[in-house]
Amino acid sequence: AQKITQTQPGMFVQEKEAVTLDCTYDTSDQSYGLFWYKQPSSGEMIFLIYQGSYDEQNATEGRYSLNFQKARKSANLVISASQLGDSAMYFCAMREGLGSARQLTFGSGTQLTVLP
Amino acid sequence: GAVVSQHPSWVICKSGTSVKIECRSLDFQATTMFWYRQFPKQSLMLMATSNEGSKATYEQGVEKDKFLINHASLTLSTLTVTSAHPEDSSFYICSAPPRLSEQFFGPGTRLTVL
Numbered sequence: 001a002q003k004i005t006q007t008q009p010g011m012f013v014q015e016k017e018a019v020t021l022d023c024t025y026d027t028s029d030q031s032y033g034l035f036w037y038k039q040p041s042s043g044e045m046i047f048l049i050y051q052g053s054y055d056e057q058n059a060t061e062g063r064y065s066l067n068f069q070k071a072r073k074s075a076n077l078v079i080s081a082s083q084l085g086d087s088a089m090y091f092c093a094m095r096e097g098l099g100s101a102r103q104l105t106f107g108s109g110t111q112l113t114v115l116p
Numbered sequence: 117g118a119v120v121s122q123h124p125s126w127v128i129c130k131s132g133t134s135v136k137i138e139c140r141s142l143d144f145q146a147t148t149m150f151w152y153r154q155f156p157k158q159s160l161m162l163m164a165t166s167n168e169g170s171k172a173t174y175e176q177g178v179e180k181d182k183f184l185i186n187h188a189s190l191t192l193s194t195l196t197v198t199s200a201h202p203e204d205s206s207f208y209i210c211s212a213p214p215r216l217s218e219q220f221f222g223p224g225t226r227l228t229v230l
Contacts, residue, residue, distance in 0.1 A: 035219065042223075044221065044224060047218060052216070052217065091160070101213065103150050104162075106159045107159065
């Protein structure tokens with residue numbers, strides 16, 4: 001079974017509007033972390049936001065927020081006030097277990113295009 | 117924020133040659149680093165976990181004799197692709213976690229084997 005599922009291969013959003021990128025995960029661990037990354041065409045992986053499994057509040061970082069629904073095992077990324085520079089591939093990832101020395105498992109990604 | 121550098125950013129080599137890629141954590145120590153590979157229009161796939169002071173841990177299907185990993189210090193890990201072939205052409209990217217809530221990636225290395 002897929003550990004991280006991103007069901008939207010591509011998404012379009014109008015500039016200045018908000019967009020939600022979906023991510024569901026599968027784990028039997030009680031302790032885990034969820035990450036979102038942005039990958040522009042240059043290839044670099046830009047860290048956006050992190051949500052720990054024990055965090056009671058949804059994480060927020062500027063225009064990015066994570067809609068964490070633990071019971072549904074979903075960790076959707078919300079980008080508010082979209083900008084043309086937000087056009088990129090977005091990856092959801094999970095680290096299972098405690099300890100930073102654990103690898104991330106990535107979803108298949110969502111290609112976001114912001115329209116002027 | 118924490119920075120991870122990677123060198124070279126791109127390399128073109130002839131089939132049969134070896135290529136070394138360096139990954140450095142610039143402002144933090146990393147006892148563990150990760151090496152990923154990404155083919156065009158695909159996601160990142162973990163190749164191996166690099167551990168300072170011990171042998172690397174390779175994912176299933178990754179040839180450890182072909183992809184040599186050396187974690188020389190708390191800030192440097194190297195990946196050497198030995199006897200590279202065209203099918204090894206890919207985007208290689210490393211990452212390091214300064215803390216539980218963060219994992220930063222290097223800018224990646226695009227390898228083309230002719």
